[in-house]
Structure formats: structure tokens, C-alpha cells
Amino acid sequence: MPQLPPAGGDDLGAPDELIPFQDEGDEQDKGAGRGSAHGDLDELKSSLVHESENRRASASGSDSEAERPPPPPQPRESFQKPRDYLAEVVRRQQDGGFFKGPPYPGYPFLMIPELGSPYLPNGALSPGGAHTYLQMKWPLLDVPAGATLKDSRSPSPAHLSNKVPVVQHAHHMHPLTPLITYSSDHFSPGSPPSHLSPEIDPKTGIPRPPHPSELSPYYPLSPGAVGQIPHALGWLVPQYSCMADRSVIPQITRRTFLQCRQGQPVYSIPPGGFRHPYPALAMNASMSSLMSSRFSPHMVPPPAHGLHPSGIPHPTIVSPIVKQEPTQASMSPGGNLKSPGSVKKEEEKKPHIKKPLNAFMLYMKEMRAKVVAECTLKESAAINQILGRRWHSLSREEQAKYYELARKERQLHSQLYPTWSARDNYGKKKKRKREKQPQQQIQDTESSLASKSKKPCVQYLPIEKPCDSPASSHGSMLDSPATPSTALASPAAPAATHSEQAQPLSLTTKPEARAQLSLHSAAFLSSKAAVSSSSLSSPSPLLSRPIPFATMTHTALLTSQPSFPAALPSPQAALAVLQAQPLSLVTKPAD
DNA sequence: TGGCCTTTGAAGACG
DNA sequence: CGTCTTCAAAGGCCA
Numbered sequence: 350m351p352q353l354p355p356a357g358g359d360d361l362g363a364p365d366e367l368i369p370f371q372d373e374g375d376e377q378d379k380g381a382g383r384g385s386a387h388g389d390l391d392e393l394k395s396s397l398v399h400e401s402e403n404r405r406a407s408a409s410g411s412d413s414e415a416e417r418p419p420p421p422p423q424p425r426e427s428f429q430k431p432r433d434y435l436a437e438v439v440r441r442q443q444d445g446g447f448f449k450g451p452p453y454p455g456y457p458f459l460m461i462p463e464l465g466s467p468y469l470p471n472g473a474l475s476p477g478g479a480h481t482y483l484q485m486k487w488p489l490l491d492v493p494a495g496a497t498l499k500d501s502r503s504p505s506p507a508h509l510s511n512k513v514p515v516v517q518h519a520h521h522m523h524p525l526t527p528l529i530t531y532s533s534d535h536f537s538p539g540s541p542p543s544h545l546s547p548e549i550d551p552k553t554g555i556p557r558p559p560h561p562s563e564l565s566p567y568y569p570l571s572p573g574a575v576g577q578i579p580h581a582l583g584w585l586v587p588q589y590s591c592m593a594d595r596s597v598i599p600q601i602t603r604r605t606f607l608q609c610r611q612g613q614p615v616y617s618i619p620p621g622g623f624r625h626p627y628p629a630l631a632m633n634a635s636m637s638s639l640m641s642s643r644f645s646p647h648m649v650p651p652p653a654h655g656l657h658p659s660g661i662p663h664p665t666i667v668s669p670i671v672k673q674e675p676t677q678a679s680m681s682p683g684g685n686l687k688s689p690g691s692v693k694k695e696e697e698k699k700p701h702i703k704k705p706l707n708a709f710m711l712y713m714k715e716m717r718a719k720v721v722a723e724c725t726l727k728e729s730a731a732i733n734q735i736l737g738r739r740w741h742s743l744s745r746e747e748q749a750k751y752y753e754l755a756r757k758e759r760q761l762h763s764q765l766y767p768t769w770s771a772r773d774n775y776g777k778k779k780k781r782k783r784e785k786q787p788q789q790q791i792q793d794t795e796s797s798l799a800s801k802s803k804k805p806c807v808q809y810l811p812i813e814k815p816c817d818s819p820a821s822s823h824g825s826m827l828d829s830p831a832t833p834s835t836a837l838a839s840p841a842a843p844a845a846t847h848s849e850q851a852q853p854l855s856l857t858t859k860p861e862a863r864a865q866l867s868l869h870s871a872a873f874l875s876s877k878a879a880v881s882s883s884s885l886s887s888p889s890p891l892l893s894r895p896i897p898f899a900t901m902t903h904t905a906l907l908t909s910q911p912s913f914p915a916a917l918p919s920p921q922a923a924l925a926v927l928q929a930q931p932l933s934l935v936t937k938p939a940d
Numbered sequence: 941t942g943g944c945c946t947t948t949g950a951a952g953a954c955g
Numbered sequence: 956c957g958t959c960t961t962c963a964a965a966g967g968c969c970a
Contacts, residue, residue, distance in 0.1 A: 730945040
């Protein structure tokens with residue numbers, strides 16, 4: 350078992366640490382149980398959360414949302430509009446989540462707490478509970494390629510056993526490689542942002558990375574075979590997230606649970622059958638095992654089904670360029686062709702090899718279910734906003750994991766489709782965004798805010814008003830290149846590009862910048878924690894006011910680096926830098 | 941019914 | 956080379 354960075358090593362061992370909070374079920378809550386080193390912080394965090402809740406309950410009036418019943422009795426209020434709920438969720442995240450620690454105390458197992466579902470990957474509930482599962486199961490995840498997913502301890506439902514095994518089995522094998530075997534040398538320049546290079550301290554004892562040949566297991570499962578199969582990482586996440594939430598939030602509605610449980614948010618399978626982005630290709634041994642986890646049974650048929658045990662592509666699957674949408678209708682087992690007309694027609698449509706998912710997309714896939722479960726909100730636009738914020742709140746290690754997965758995705762994708770180009774998909778989507786691009790939207794909001802956008806994000810996150818405070822969001826970091834914060838935050842980072850500026854949160858997108866920011870944020874957190882702690886008598890604005898988007902990002906970062914492995918500059922220096930930052934929200938008095 | 945919305949990141953297109 | 960555009964996922968919303 351790899352050692353976790355500071356103070357996080359044993360986190361996984363304490364079951365109770367998995368359920369530190371119940372107000373949100375935020376994955377970040379699970380960081381509450383970090384080592385003793387952060388005990389005070391956790392305490393503070395709890396008190397702050399409590400404080401904010403109380404305050405919110407009493408501070409009704411100006412804020413319409415304050416009319417909502419206090420969280421405790423009714424953790425899952427029902428809102429007329431998803432946005433209303435989202436607003437509440439966001440606020441709670443901002444409030445209670447401010448001092449929450451990172452979702453995962455240590456890198457290699459960053460996801461473990463989240464995976465701490467008492468349920469086994471196949472959906473069955475593990476008798477031993479989350480930690481039993483985690484501690485005992487993970488080491489066992491390296492299941493022989495031929496083995497089915499079935500866990501002896503988890504009699505999976507028949508309906509599941511038919512679908513999941515092949516895929517999940519594979520998931521058991523692969524997802525761990527990127528998660529466990531992580532090391533800096535794995536981050537070749539260019540792939541995962543260098544700043545995110547785990548830079549794993551040898552002292553942490555984190556195992557070596559997998560052999561380069563071990564490609565990312567992170568591939569969507571074939572809907573064709575499984576109605577709704579969790580994503581490769583989802584093998585843990587989507588299911589666990591619901592399960593975990595269920596345990597964390599006992600009040601979770603049965604409906605929501607079942608909804609989630611049934612994989613609703615995991616993978617939507619195209620009505621016409623699954624079109625796996627990566628049709629099977631000739632592959633080597635290592636690839637074969639990987640492929641089995643990622644590819645539709647149509648393409649990489651499970652041996653059990655006698656399809657293509659060798660993993661060799663189906664004869665009809667010839668061109669890597671051609672998107673494989675092996676629907677029974679279009680591709681008969683014998684390779685019979687349909688009428689020339691229909692074939693041609695299909696070929697025009699089918700050859701659609703989707704882009705490999707980027708880090709954030711992978712993250713979204715993994716976390717969406719959880720957020721949905723937490724919010725009873727399904728509107729992706731809103732969910733994505735939350736996810737986007739959470740993404741920025743992730744520690745660099747956590748993000749690095751996804752960057753690495755994404756890198757492997759691209760790697761595999763390029764291997765599978767050497768001739769594929771993103772350009773191939775241009776125009777595939779029907780009428781892409783009309784005229785305004787995200788960047789333009791931001792700019793517009795900057796100039797004439799909320800005047801043009803049809804659906805300003807404000808509607809989704811009214812509390813946070815991400816678009817309402819572009820100035821502050823940018824001003825804090827991007828617009829102040831000369832500020833010590835910026836300079837120090839990313840000394841080596843190039844000046845923010847236009848697009849970065851256009852994207853309020855993009856500044857943290859830069860690996861170096863993000864890492865540094867997080868770094869400083871860690872120090873800031875320490876100092877600010879004390880400040881906030883001392884001023885609890887007057888509710889911290891952090892807990893009571895909407896947080897500007899970028900500022901929110903920053904605050905989120907503050908919560909995510911308690912055990913940052915990288916060497917901090919001198920605490921004084923870091924503090925000075927952070928204090929120099931226009932974190933108005935921190936110092937702004939509560940209303 | 942199909943595009944929009946929303947997010948970040950990668951990559952192609954373009955000047 | 957820098958900037959802009961498109962697409963990747965997802966599901967409710969809306970015309």
C-alpha cells in the first residue's frame with residue numbers, strides 16, 4: 350500500500366473518516382478526516398460550516414434563499430427549479446466547503462475516499478463497508494485478465510453480471526495503474542501539465558508508474574453491451590459516489606439513490622447503440638487487456654461470449670478511421686453488407702471517432718454522478734458549473750491524475766487511430782455554438798454584463814454570480830500580472846493568454862500557475878484559517894456571501910492543499926504574497 | 941425533435 | 956506564434 354503524503358497515510362483506514370460531513374456530501378468533505386496535523390483545521394471547518402448554517406438560517410430577509418429551511422432537518426430540499434437548488438448547493442459549497450480539505454489526502458489514493466463505497470463495483474453492497482472494501486479490495490483489484498468482475502463477496506444481480514463483468518474486471522485492473530503507480534517521470538513534458546507532475550517525493554513511497562505500455566484504462570464502456578456501465582473510472586465512481594453519498598447522507602432519497610445506482614448519470618448510451626470512440630484494432634498484449642476494459646463487447650468481445658478472445662478486431666472492423674458502431678443491424682456477424690445505398694449512408698455517419706476525453710472531461714464523467722446525487726439536479730449545464738469549480742478546487746495531485754489519464758487517453762487514441770485528426774470531427778456536431786464563444790461571452794459580461802447572454806450562467810449560479818464578477822475574478826489574478834501574487838504564483842508560467850483571460854478560471858489551468866497557486870493557497874489557508882477562526886463571532890463573509898467566481902476558485906484552492914507535498918516558500922513569504930492578493934472576499938465585512 | 945447551455949482542455953484553423 | 960474555434964460528455968431546457 351503506497352504511502353500517502355503527509356498526514357494522510359492512514360486516512361483510508363478509518364471508516365468514520367469517510368463520513369465526516371453530512372450537509373453536502375461533498376467529496377471534499379471526506380478530506381475532513383485527515384491526519385492530526387489538520388485536526389484543528391477540521392475542527393475549524395466544522396465550526397465554520399455550522400456557523401454558516403446557523404447564520405444562513407437567521408439571515409433571511411434580503412436573501413430569498415435564506416427562506417429555505419435550515420439544512421439539517423431537510424438536507425435535500427426540493428426546489429422548484431434546478432437552478433434554485435444549485436444556487437443553494439453552490440452556496441453551501443462555498444460556505445461549508447471553504448475550509449474543507451482536499452477530497453483526498455494523498456495522491457495515489459486520492460480517489461479512494463470517494464471510492465469508499467460500501468458497494469462493490471458491480472453495485473452490490475460490500476458487507477465489509479467502504480473501508481473494508483478499499484483496504485482489502487484494492488490490492489485485489491489486479492484481477493487476472495480472464496477473470497470476471499464478479500466478486501465473490503458481492504453477488505451481483507443477474508442483470509448486472511451479464512453486463513458489467515468484462516468491463517469492470519478490466520477496470521479493476523487499469524484504473525489503479527494511473528492512480529497508484531504515479532510518479533513524476535511519468536509526466537513527460539507536454540502531456541500532463543508539467544506543473545501537475547506529481548513530483549512524488551520518494552519519501553512518500555509512491556510506487557513507480559506503470560510501464561508506458563500500460564495505457565489508460567480510462568475508456569468508456571460500451572453501452573452496446575451494458576445498458577449503463579460506469580466509466581472506466583466510473584467503475585468506482587459513479588457507483589461509489591451514489592453509494593458513498595448514501596452512506597454519507599443517509600437522508601438521500603431512495604429515488605435518487607436508485608436513479609444513480611442504475612447508472613443514470615454514468616453513461617448515456619446512444620439510442621442507436623453504443624458508438625465507442627475507439628473501435629478495436631490490432632493490438633498487442635498489453636493493449637488487449639486495456640482494450641477489453643474500454644471497448645464495447647462488440648469490438649472487444651469478452652472471451653466468455655466467445656467473440657474475440659484474442660482481442661483481434663472483427664473482420665468487418667477494418668479501418669481505424671471508421672467509427673465502429675457495430676449495431677447488429679448494420680453489421681451482420683458474417684460481415685454482410687447492406688444495400689450500397691444504406692451502407693454508404695451509414696458510412697457517412699459512422700466514421701466518427703470521437704475525440705479523446707481531456708482531463709476535465711474525465712473528471713466530469715467520474716464526478717457527475719456524485720454531484721447529481723448530491724443535488725438531485727440533473728441539468729448538465731449547472732452540474733458542469735459545479736464540476737468546473739470542483740475541478741479547480743482539486744489539488745494538483747488530483748488533477749494530475751486526470752491529466753495523466755487524459756494523456757493516456759490521447760496516447761491510446763493515437764495508437765488506435767493514427768490517422769485520426771480532430772479536424773475529422775469538425776462539423777460533425779450539428780450547428781455548433783452560434784456566434785458567441787465562451788471567451789466572447791466572458792468578454793461581453795465584462796463589458797456589458799448579463800445583457801446579451803441568453804442563459805447567463807448567473808441563472809445557474811446566481812449566488813456565486815460567476816459572470817457577475819468578472820472583474821473581481823480576473824482582477825484578483827489575471828489582471829494583476831504585476832502583483833506579487835501573480836508573479837509568485839507562477840514565476841515560470843507564461844503570461845495569461847487571451848483565452849485564459851477570457852476564462853476566469855483558466856489561470857489555474859496552467860499547471861505551474863495552479864500548482865503555485867495551490868501552494869500559496871495552502872499557506873494562505875493556514876493563516877486565514879486562524880483569522881477566520883478568531884473572527885467567528887462575526888460570521889465570516891466567506892461563509893455568508895456569494896463568492897466571485899475566480900475568487901471562489903481561489904478559495905477553493907485554499908481548501909485543497911493541506912498536505913501539499915511541494916516545498917513551500919517560507920511561510921512568511923507565502924503569507925505576504927497571499928495577503929497582497931486582492932482577496933476582497935476574505936476581508937470584506939459581512940453584510 | 942434537436943439545439944442550447946455549461947464546464948475545461950486539446951487540437952486544428954486561421955491570420 | 957498567438958488567437959480563435961470546435962469538439963469531447965451530459966441531461967434538462969426550450970423553441
